[in-house]
Amino acid sequence: MLRYEIPPQICKTLINNRITKIIRRGKYLIFLLNNQSAVLCHLGMTGCFRISRDYVKRKHDHFIMGLKNKQIIFNDIRKFGFIKLYKASDIFSCSHLRKIGPEPLSENFNISYLKEKKLRKVSVKSFLMNQYNVAGLGNIYCSEILFDSGIFPEKNFSNLRLEEYKKILKSTKKILNQAIKKGGTTIKDYNISDEKVGYFKNKLKVYDRYDMTCFRCKKNIKIKKIFQNGRSTFYCVKCQK
DNA sequence: AGGGCTACCTGTACGC
DNA sequence: TGCGTACAGGTAGCCC
DSSP, X not given: OOSSOOOTTHHHHHTTOOEEEEEEETTEEEEEETTSEEEEEEOTTTEEEEEESSOOOOTTEEEEEEOSSOEEEEEESSOOOEEEXXXXXXXXXXXXXXXXXXXXXXXXXXXXXXXXXXXXXXXXXXXXXXXXTSSSOOHHHHHHHHHHHTOOTTSBGGGOOHHHHHHXXXXXXXXXXXXXXXXXXXXXXXXBTTTBOOBGGGGOSSTTOTTSBOTTTOOSOBXXXXXXXXXXXXXOTTTOX
16 A cells, blocks of 8 residues: 555556556656556655566565566565556546646746746746646755745745746756756655665755855854754755845 | 645654 | 654545
């Protein structure tokens, strides 16, 4: 049992069929099959796919797709991840994907889109965290993006100036591209198909740096940690206004 | 309707 | 060493 029960009919659907394409949308992965079905996956906090040529059982393995000469294994310690089954034609209108925002690295995430969303009466951090506003940004990158933008995370999104929207767009694309280049951010559990860790942790400017000196201003004011919507936010009082 | 809070689950770090 | 508590890359569903 993950967040949802793995559909009992999934074995019947997968067996003797072929994965034709794998798509990522926000934090979701979609396996398309030759029989017009689609497997939708989310990794939650601690989910991970590993690929093995000789399966050895590990604690928290939940689901194995056996290919000709290898296995794709879904492992998830906290069970916040899930695997669901859809008809391929329905996949983008399913409840998880229907209202999801634009991809942050796409051209659709632009100034006019943010202007359109200007009525949102939430903090800018909360805006970025909401997958309906923009897809795929999580707690680490939101802190990093706002530090890079020089914007105070509790500032109201609807009060931002045009200049600040531009900064957010630029920083989002910059931080994500850098993080991707470094293979993501490994704090603890995250890794790439079970072997490589992500080295963006070494590049984090504020996340997980509570009470440490700010790399930018180097003032004797330490990085602050606050809670917004139940999630930790890190920022520099001096550099983010 | 939109936004905030909480539960879901397991592991780990820390204080006593 | 052991126990209790707080917290951790996310989301959905409830409540206001």
